[in-house]
Amino acid sequence: MVRTWRCAALAAVVVLVAGSVLAQEVVLKDPAGDDFGPGAYTYPTDAVYKAGSFDLRQLKVVSKGDNVTFEVTLGTDLDDPWRMGGGFSVQMAFIFIQTDPAAEGLTKTYPGLNVQFAPESKWQKCIILSPQPPARVKNEVETKAADLLAATVIPTRTRGSGRVLSATVAKADIGGGDLTKWGYQVLMQSNEGFPDKADLLTRKVNEYEGQHRFGGGNDLDCDPHVVDLFAGAATGDKSEAEEQKKMLAYECNPDGTSKSLATIKTVGVAAK
Ligand SMILES: [Ca+2]
Ligand SMILES: [Ca+2]
Numbered sequence: 001m002v003r004t005w006r007c008a009a010l011a012a013v014v015v016l017v018a019g020s021v022l023a024q025e026v027v028l029k030d031p032a033g034d035d036f037g038p039g040a041y042t043y044p045t046d047a048v049y050k051a052g053s054f055d056l057r058q059l060k061v062v063s064k065g066d067n068v069t070f071e072v073t074l075g076t077d078l079d080d081p082w083r084m085g086g087g088f089s090v091q092m093a094f095i096f097i098q099t100d101p102a103a104e105g106l107t108k109t110y111p112g113l114n115v116q117f118a119p120e121s122k123w124q125k126c127i128i129l130s131p132q133p134p135a136r137v138k139n140e141v142e143t144k145a146a147d148l149l150a151a152t153v154i155p156t157r158t159r160g161s162g163r164v165l166s167a168t169v170a171k172a173d174i175g176g177g178d179l180t181k182w183g184y185q186v187l188m189q190s191n192e193g194f195p196d197k198a199d200l201l202t203r204k205v206n207e208y209e210g211q212h213r214f215g216g217g218n219d220l221d222c223d224p225h226v227v228d229l230f231a232g233a234a235t236g237d238k239s240e241a242e243e244q245k246k247m248l249a250y251e252c253n254p255d256g257t258s259k260s261l262a263t264i265k266t267v268g269v270a271a272k
């Protein structure tokens with residue numbers, strides 16, 4: 001009996017060592033309770049938008065063989081009230097990646113997010129985690145953001161389970177390389193099945209919240225339509241909520257057009 005135990009323990013160690021050689025992993029953290037955009041955003045009033053639904057807590061990126069798995073952890077258990085089929089309905093997450101700070105990249109983002117990246121944080125790839133069928137997401141990108149299509153990665157399957165949204169894509173689709181050296185950003189939005197004609201499946205942020213509208217912003221598009229994201233060192237320290245407020249600061253002209261768009265940065269090793 002004792003001997004069997006020892007053998008079992010030894011086997012576990014071997015698996016762990018083999019795993020650490022084969023797999024690469026990045027974990028970034030975000031504080032709880034900063035799902036308020038630039039500071040004062042509120043959730044829509046419908047009961048499907050449970051407290052914590054858009055509260056980003058963690059991004060875990062794991063490379064195994066030819067694939068990379070992305071896991072976005074939120075502040076509450078996921079539900080599928082609209083029966084989208086993948087275990088979640090109300091969330092949508094954009095995972096921006098800077099694979100190479102020296103390479104050509106993009107600072108603009110998808111229509112309906114109303115944010116831009118700083119030049120030093122330009123990105124090369126974005127993985128869109130949506131409960132919509134991949135063909136619908138692709139069609140939205142083709143018709144509303146054709147210039148971003150080549151940089152967009154749409155997983156064939158995105159799942160929600162517990163508090164985690166996850167998807168696996170081919171590493172080649174992101175361009176390969178060492179994922180521990182990439183820069184990252186996750187923008188938390190809400191899946192809007194009936195988006196504004198220019199918006200890429202994103203839910204609007206208005207001055208006042210409504211049944212299916214976030215509040216605390218502006219009725220037009222000069223405000224960032226982002227509920228939570230990483231800031232600072234992405235260790236999950238409470239101070240990062242303040243950094244988020246500063247990063248999402250924006251200015252509107254009196255007519256509601258943008259005077260200065262919220263300008264965001266990537267986090268992780270490549271951002272330093
Ligand atoms: Ca958060
Ligand atoms: Ca708005």
Ligand SMILES: [Ca+2]
Nearest residue numbers: 030034229230
């Ligand atoms: Ca945050």
